[in-house]
Amino acid sequence: MRMELIQPFINAADAVFAESLQAPTKIVDLEMDQEAYRRKGVAALIAIKGDIEGRVILDLSPEVAVKVASQLAGVEVEASEQVVRETVCEMANMVIGNSVTLLNDQGFHFKVFPPEIHMDETGLAGSADTEALVICIETPCGEIYLNIAMHYLHRRRQERNAVPALD
Amino acid sequence: MKQFAALLRKDNQPVRYLVVDDSVFARKNLIKMIEMFGGEVAGEAGDGLTAIAEFNRISPDIVLMDITMPQMEGIEAVERIVRQHPSARIVMVSSVGYQENILAALQKGAKHFVQKPVKPEVLYEILRYVLSDDPNAVGVPVAMAGEHRS
Numbered sequence: 001m002r003m004e005l006i007q008p009f010i011n012a013a014d015a016v017f018a019e020s021l022q023a024p025t026k027i028v029d030l031e032m033d034q035e036a037y038r039r040k041g042v043a044a045l046i047a048i049k050g051d052i053e054g055r056v057i058l059d060l061s062p063e064v065a066v067k068v069a070s071q072l073a074g075v076e077v078e079a080s081e082q083v084v085r086e087t088v089c090e091m092a093n094m095v096i097g098n099s100v101t102l103l104n105d106q107g108f109h110f111k112v113f114p115p116e117i118h119m120d121e122t123g124l125a126g127s128a129d130t131e132a133l134v135i136c137i138e139t140p141c142g143e144i145y146l147n148i149a150m151h152y153l154h155r156r157r158q159e160r161n162a163v164p165a166l167d
Numbered sequence: 168m169k170q171f172a173a174l175l176r177k178d179n180q181p182v183r184y185l186v187v188d189d190s191v192f193a194r195k196n197l198i199k200m201i202e203m204f205g206g207e208v209a210g211e212a213g214d215g216l217t218a219i220a221e222f223n224r225i226s227p228d229i230v231l232m233d234i235t236m237p238q239m240e241g242i243e244a245v246e247r248i249v250r251q252h253p254s255a256r257i258v259m260v261s262s263v264g265y266q267e268n269i270l271a272a273l274q275k276g277a278k279h280f281v282q283k284p285v286k287p288e289v290l291y292e293i294l295r296y297v298l299s300d301d302p303n304a305v306g307v308p309v310a311m312a313g314e315h316r317s
Contacts, residue, residue: 020284072196086192093190093235094283097262101282104265112263114235 005052005103005150006133012098013146017139020094021071028143029136037132037147041065042084043118044092050110052103054150058092064142071141081119089115095146171291173205174298176228182298183209185227187218187244188260189236193283197231197260200287204294215239215247222248222255229294232277234261234268242272249276256297260285 010027017025037043041061048054060068062079065087069077077083092115100112132149174182184201186208188194198208209225212218216239222230230248234241241259248255259272264282272280278297281290 016284019286069192072192074199083192086190090190090192094262097264097283101262101264104267 002151005054005152006148008102008106009056009095009099009146009148009150010135012102013095013135013137013144016091016094016098017137017144020091021068021139021141023140026138027135028138029134031134033132033134033147037134039118040143040145042088044088044115045118046092046096046115047113048096048100048110048150049113051108051153052110052150053153054148056092056096056099056149057145057147058088058095059145059147060088060091061142064139064144067141068139085117085119088117091144169203169287171204171287174291174294175205181205181207182228182294183207183225185210185212185218185221185225185230187212187215187221187230187236187241188233189213190233193233193260197285197290200285200290201231203287204291213237215241215244218244219247222252226252228256229297230255230257231260232257234259234263234272242268242275242277245272245277246275258290258293258297260290 014025014027037057040059042065043057043059045055045057048056062084065084066077066079068091069083069087072087096112100110103110132147135146135148137144137146176182182204184206186194186197186201188197191213194211201208209227210221212221214236218230218232219239232241232245241261245257245259248257253276255276257277259269259277259280260283261268261280262283264280269280279293281293
């Protein structure tokens with residue numbers, strides 16, 4: 001697990017949730033996972049391809065999503081599938097956008113794909129050869145989960161590890 | 168909730184905004200802030216193509232434009248709008264805030280950039296700055312938000 005690739009996502013999530021919900025947040029659980037990811041609620045999966053590759057899943061229950069939507073709108077929002085989708089997508093976009101900004105400033109270039117929303121009962125694909133870090137973040141609206149699996153592109157890793165031949 | 172002095176036009180009317188974002192949710196959030204600043208939402212769009220049509224239809228004082236959108240992205244929409252209306256005031260609003268994106272938007276004619284999640288006080292200062300570039304078109308803040316309609 002390359003923590004230098006994971007840390008920007010954790011920092012961005014913390015900043016985005018704290019700013020959006022106008023309250024401090026706390027990481028309450030953190031674990032490594034190599035199995036197919038089992039959603040807790042509605043999940044947005046965002047794929048990343050380029051110098052670094054992988055995927056990030058933002059996952060929250062519909063009840064938490066409606067509370068987040070209400071907090072952001074400043075008024076009570078009526079629960080609906082559209083509200084839940086919109087909320088999960090927008091939160092995922094903000095977290096990924098801010099993370100990408102941090103990583104781009106470090107010199108990494110990559111393409112971020114639009115979020116795929118998962119609401120059905122099937123599990124999400126595992127992260128192949130990369131261990132995923134699953135983080136549970138406690139917010140005033142409830143728990144939000146972030147599943148992050150990132151690795152350097154194989155070619156770049158070989159380039160970086162290449163040691164010049166010594167005479 | 169924090170109070171802001173209303174940003175008004177020179178003719179003492181509310182500043183008219185076009186809000187462009189593919190997320191209804193993000194648009195609502197921006198609209199809430201515009202109302203806090205005493206502004207008026209003249210139009211909304213969910214993609215760059217609709218934004219161009221709406222700009223031509225309503226001639227807003229300010230456009231708040233997302234970058235990543237379906238059909239036509241925000242930076243291309245900025246280029247097309249500014250080509251037709253060189254005095255257009257467009258502020259980019261995006262969660263992706265790296266140098267290349269910001270530079271590309273500014274080179275195409277955007278006036279400023281604000282990163283999501285948008286802090287009302289940051290957006291307010293940016294709008295004040297952008298509105299102040301043409302003193303003949305828009306006035307300085309003169310009243311608390313909400314008072315101007317009375």
